[in-house]
Amino acid sequence: MHDIYELPGFRLDSGAVLDPARLAYRTYGELNATRTNAVLFPTWFAGDHTSNEWLIGPGKALDPREHFVIVPNLFGNGLSSSPSNTPAPHDAAGFPAITIRDNVRAQHRLVTEHLGVERLKLVLGCSMGALQTYQWAVSHPDMVERALPFCGAPRTSPHNAVFIESLRAALTLDAAFEGGRYRTPPLAGIRAFARVYAGWGFSQPFYWEEEYRRLGFASREEFVRGFWEANFIGQDANNLLAMLGTWQDADVSATPGLDGDIERALGSITARVVALPAERDLYFPPEDEVRAARHIPHGEVRVIPGIWGHMAGSGANPEDAAFIDAAVRDLLSAPVPAAGPAAGRRAETPARL
Structure with missing residues (x-):
């Protein structure tokens, strides 16, 4: 079960237009009266909103009795706009290239225009969800109070x-x-x-x-x-x-206004960030996150121990799931960094298309 938010005439970074783009999402819990309990939890490669439910539920870190959890589905996953569900001329092999920024821009409109949320208590995600988490923190530092990328990175490495x-x-x-x-x-x-x-x-x-x-x-x-x-x-x-x-093309330094400068991009993050790389991850290794965290003003790295590699972030191994759950709880209870200007840039102005 999920909902669809349509974005008429949605222009992508490539210049192509999806008319409309369709963003599938599901929410868990309710937005409180002060609109301060929203959590955004984007999906990962080939997953959908149900793939994230292992961390959502009564007694879990993302308890819907306390938090309003928004899970948007990645473009291309078969529920949001994808080659398999988009009419010609953008069907099948004609589907245009989609960036992480395209996903975040659509999600921003869902969150602000449709759901009426102005601040996000936490943005988190695994793998491609982590790529989106970093992009949110760079594109919208005015909105993101805390960020927890796990088994991911701020950009895709050559390896x-x-x-x-x-x-x-x-x-x-x-x-x-x-x-x-x-x-x-x-x-x-x-x-x-x-x-x-x-x-x-x-x-x-x-x-x-x-x-x-x-x-x-x-x-x-x-x-x-x-x-x-x-x-x-x-x-x-x-x-x-x-x-x-x-x-493959994910890179927060490609955000408009940052000129490919990864250190500047990471330095612009004002959220409190706890990155959780997995000890044996073969394509998002801990070393990448340690290097990144040096440039994030309120950045921290906690390595998920064990031998499950990238799949430590899937929730399938109870020990890894407990480690991630505990980190989410810690971050949610941590104070928000004092407000201050981002390092050399402003929040992206979302396109009104």
Whole structure:
């Protein structure tokens, strides 16, 4: 169950126009009388709002009895505007490139114009949700009081981009793909895509120690088929490619007015930031977050310990879930930094399209 917010004539960074763009979202809890309890929790690659529900609920860090949790779905995920649900000429392979900034701009309009929220108590997200979290903190420092990106980074690294290229190649080399105008799903390409992902989503020790048995799989092959292939086989190939493009181009320093200066971009963040990289993450390693935090005025890094790698942020491992839940609670109870000017820039003015 979800709602749709339509944005007529929504112009993208690429110059293309979606008319309308459709932003799928779900809310949990109610906005309080003072409008001070809103939390924004964007989704990650190939997930939807239900993928975030492990952190939302009575007794959890994001308790809807206390917080108004807004979960917008990423463009390209099949619920928000995507190649699979957009009419011609932007259907299938004709779907335009979407940036993280496009997502954040649409979410900003949802939050402010539709839901009537002027301040966000917290923005948080995992992986591509973390990319959106950083972009929110840079684009709208006037709105974001706290930010908790986990298993992510403020921009996609060159090494991460190589991983994304391997996923793209695995998918598009299937003859059935037909340049994105496939008549039947390119299942061989999707299975190859899933197997590439399987080598990156978890760490080397995860496989050495056969940790997949905790998930109910008796062998590595059964795990790859039953976890990874099963996760992607029902996804639309063009949707996956659209989200890959968004991921690969993510970079907060590309925000208008920052001229590609990553240190300046991070220095402009006024929110209290607690970044949670996973100890064994192969494409968003802790070192990247430690470097980033040096330039964030109120930045802190807490490493999620363990061997689950990037998937530590999925909530599937109870120990990792408890670590993240505790960090969210700590940050929500922490004081908001004193108001002050951002380092060299103003909040982005949202386009009125």
